[in-house]
Amino acid sequence: MAQPLSDTKPAAFSMSVRVRFAPSPTGALHIGGVRTALYNYLFAKKNGGTFILRIEDTDQNRYVPGAEDYIIESLKWLGITPDEGVGFGGDFGPYRQSERQALYEKHAHDLVARGKAYYAFDTPEELEELRKSRDNFTYNYQERTRLKNSLNMPQEEVRRRLDAGEACVIRLMVEPGQDIHIHDLIRGDVVFQSSELDDKVLLKADGMPTYHLANIVDDYQMQITQVIRGEEWLPSTAHHVLLYQAFGWEDQMPQFAHLPLILKPVGNGKLSKRDGAKFGMPVFPLDWEGGAGEEKFAGFRETGFLPAAVLNFLALLGWHPGNDQEIFSPNELVQAFSIEHISKGGARFDYEKAKWFNQQYIHASSDAELAERIRPAAAARNYRTDTEYLTQIAGLMKERVTVIPDFVEQGYYLFEPVSGYDDEMIRKKWDAALQPAMDTLIGAIEAQEPFAAPELEEMVKQYLQENGIKPGAVLPLLRLALAGTMKGPAVFEMAVVLGKAETVDRLKNGLQYFNQVVDSPAG
RNA sequence: GGCCCGUUCGUCUAGGGGUUAGGACGCAUCCCUUUCACGGAUGAAACACGGGUUCGAUUCCCGUACGGGCUACCA
Structure with a gap:
C-alpha cells in the first residue's frame, strides 16, 4: 500500500x-x-x-x-x-x-x-x-x-x-x-x-x-x-x-x-554487461533472464559464489582498510569501513581475485554449511542429496574447488560411475604383471574391517611392503580406478566415502578397462 | 571539441620529502604430499613523462601524455 x-x-x-x-x-x-x-x-x-x-x-x-x-x-x-x-x-x-x-x-x-x-x-x-x-x-x-x-x-x-x-x-x-x-x-x-x-x-x-x-x-x-x-x-x-x-x-x-568506476579486466573503458560473456565471468549478482530474444547474463550467485565472498571482493575493489588484512566478514567490513580510505582512481575488475576470495570463504566454511550449498547443484544433476553424504563430499573436495558447482562437476565420480579415464596415465602406470597382486589386494580390501581411511591405508601399504611393491606403482592405479583421473581427494578417504561395495566394484571394472587400454594401440 | 576526475609491480593496493617502495591476486621455483589441491618458503615484477620547489622528490607545485566520466525531455 x-x-x-x-x-x-x-x-x-x-x-x-x-x-x-x-x-x-x-x-x-x-x-x-x-x-x-x-x-x-x-x-x-x-x-x-x-x-x-x-x-x-x-x-x-x-x-x-x-x-x-x-x-x-x-x-x-x-x-x-x-x-x-x-x-x-x-x-x-x-x-x-x-x-x-x-x-x-x-x-x-x-x-x-x-x-x-x-x-x-x-x-x-x-x-x-x-x-x-x-x-x-x-x-x-x-x-x-x-x-x-x-x-x-x-x-x-x-x-x-x-x-x-x-x-x-x-x-x-x-x-x-x-x-x-x-x-x-x-x-x-x-x-x-x-x-x-x-x-x-x-x-x-x-x-x-x-x-x-x-x-x-x-x-x-x-x-x-x-x-x-x-x-x-x-x-x-x-x-x-x-x-x-x-x-x-x-x-x-x-x-x-x-x-571511482569499475573498469574492464583488459582494454579501455568501464566494465560493461557484455564483458561478462566476453571474459567468461559474471558481472551481475544474480542470473538475469531477459525476455524472449533478450540478453541473458550470468550472476555470481548461480556461478557458485558465496555472498560474503562477493562482498569482500567488492569492498576491496576501490577501498582499503589501512592495513594488510584481506579477509573481512561482513561485520568486519562494517567496522573497518571509512570513506577516507576509498581510492580515487578506477579499479579493474579482477575475476581471478574474486575466485580467490571465494576459495577462501569455501575453505573457511564448515562441511555442514557447504553441504547445504552443494545440495541444489547435486539435485540439478539428480545426484543423491542427503546431508550426510553431501557433508562428506564437502570435506573431501573443499580444498580443491573455487565455486560451488565444482563440487559436483569436478567430483562427479563421487556421485555417479566414472565416465572418463585418463588413458595416458593408465598406459604409463598399468602393467599386466601387477594383475595377481591387484586381485589379492582387492580381496583384502573387500575383507577390510573397519572400512575406515587410516586402517585401509595402513593395510594396503603394509601389503605392498610385504610384497615388495612400490606404493607409487599401485596407489595411482587405485586412484585411476576409483576416479578415472589423477586429480582428486586422498584415495583412501575417497574409497571410504564411496563405500566398500562401490570401491571394490570400481577397482574390478577399472582393472578390466586398464587391460583393454593397454591392449589397444596408443592414440 | 568543452568541462570535470584520475595515474605506485600485469591486477587490487599501502606508503609518503631521505624506505632494501610494503602486502594481496596472478606467475615462476622449491618444500610438504607417491595424485590434484591446501599450506609453507623463495623469486621476478611498479612510483607515466618533463619542468620546477628542495640539500634531497615516487611523495609538494606546474605542464605534458595517457586513461576515464559528463556534455539527453537517461539515470
Whole structure:
C-alpha cells in the first residue's frame, strides 16, 4: 500500500546518518551498482545510520519489468538489506519515484513561480536540429534568450500555450558568473563555473521529473545526509548544488562522495554487461533472464559464489582498510569501513581475485554449511542429496574447488560411475604383471574391517611392503580406478566415502578397462 | 571539441620529502604430499613523462601524455 505523499517540511535536520542507494530499474543491477549499494550500506552501518533503497523509475521508456525485484533480491542475497525503501517500509515513502510525481511537479512549478526556473516549449526535434547544425550548442544563459521559453515570450502567450496543454518542460535557470564549490568526501574540493552549465531540464514534457530534480527533492525530504554514488554524477553535482540553493535548502544539503568506476579486466573503458560473456565471468549478482530474444547474463550467485565472498571482493575493489588484512566478514567490513580510505582512481575488475576470495570463504566454511550449498547443484544433476553424504563430499573436495558447482562437476565420480579415464596415465602406470597382486589386494580390501581411511591405508601399504611393491606403482592405479583421473581427494578417504561395495566394484571394472587400454594401440 | 576526475609491480593496493617502495591476486621455483589441491618458503615484477620547489622528490607545485566520466525531455 503506497503511503501518502508528504509535502511537509521535514522535522529538524537529523544528525543521524541517512544514505540511499537509488538504482534505476532498467535491467539487471550491474556489479558497479552493487558496490555502490555496499559502500552506502557499510557507511550507514558503521555510523549507526539508515540505509535506504529508492527506486528511480522516472523514465517510462526505459522501465524494465522485473528489474525492481531483481534489485531487491540481489541486495537480500548479499545481505545488504535496506532499513527503509521499496519493499522494506519506512516513514519517508513512497520510495518509488513514479509514485511521487505530484511532489516533483509542484516543486518544479514553485521554482518557476520564484523565478528560478522557466517553461520551455522547444521540441526535442528542434533542439536536436540545433545540436546538429551548431558545433557546441548548449541550452544555457546565452542561448535561452533566443529560444522558445517563458523568459522571452509575452505572458499571455505562455498562458495560452500552457492552457492549451502544449508540450513543454521546466528548465532550471542557471545564472552565469558564479563559482560552485563542492567538497567531495573522496576527491576534495571541486569547482565549476556556472557559465559552463546548461539549463537542465527539471520536469519533462510527460510530467515526470528528471533525475536532477527528483534526486534533490527526495534527498531533502528523506533527510539524506550523504550522497554516495558513482563518479558519472560528479559533473552534474554542480546543478544539484544550484538546485539546493534555488529551493533554499542549502543548509540541509547532503555531503557528496563520488566513487571511482569499475573498469574492464583488459582494454579501455568501464566494465560493461557484455564483458561478462566476453571474459567468461559474471558481472551481475544474480542470473538475469531477459525476455524472449533478450540478453541473458550470468550472476555470481548461480556461478557458485558465496555472498560474503562477493562482498569482500567488492569492498576491496576501490577501498582499503589501512592495513594488510584481506579477509573481512561482513561485520568486519562494517567496522573497518571509512570513506577516507576509498581510492580515487578506477579499479579493474579482477575475476581471478574474486575466485580467490571465494576459495577462501569455501575453505573457511564448515562441511555442514557447504553441504547445504552443494545440495541444489547435486539435485540439478539428480545426484543423491542427503546431508550426510553431501557433508562428506564437502570435506573431501573443499580444498580443491573455487565455486560451488565444482563440487559436483569436478567430483562427479563421487556421485555417479566414472565416465572418463585418463588413458595416458593408465598406459604409463598399468602393467599386466601387477594383475595377481591387484586381485589379492582387492580381496583384502573387500575383507577390510573397519572400512575406515587410516586402517585401509595402513593395510594396503603394509601389503605392498610385504610384497615388495612400490606404493607409487599401485596407489595411482587405485586412484585411476576409483576416479578415472589423477586429480582428486586422498584415495583412501575417497574409497571410504564411496563405500566398500562401490570401491571394490570400481577397482574390478577399472582393472578390466586398464587391460583393454593397454591392449589397444596408443592414440 | 568543452568541462570535470584520475595515474605506485600485469591486477587490487599501502606508503609518503631521505624506505632494501610494503602486502594481496596472478606467475615462476622449491618444500610438504607417491595424485590434484591446501599450506609453507623463495623469486621476478611498479612510483607515466618533463619542468620546477628542495640539500634531497615516487611523495609538494606546474605542464605534458595517457586513461576515464559528463556534455539527453537517461539515470
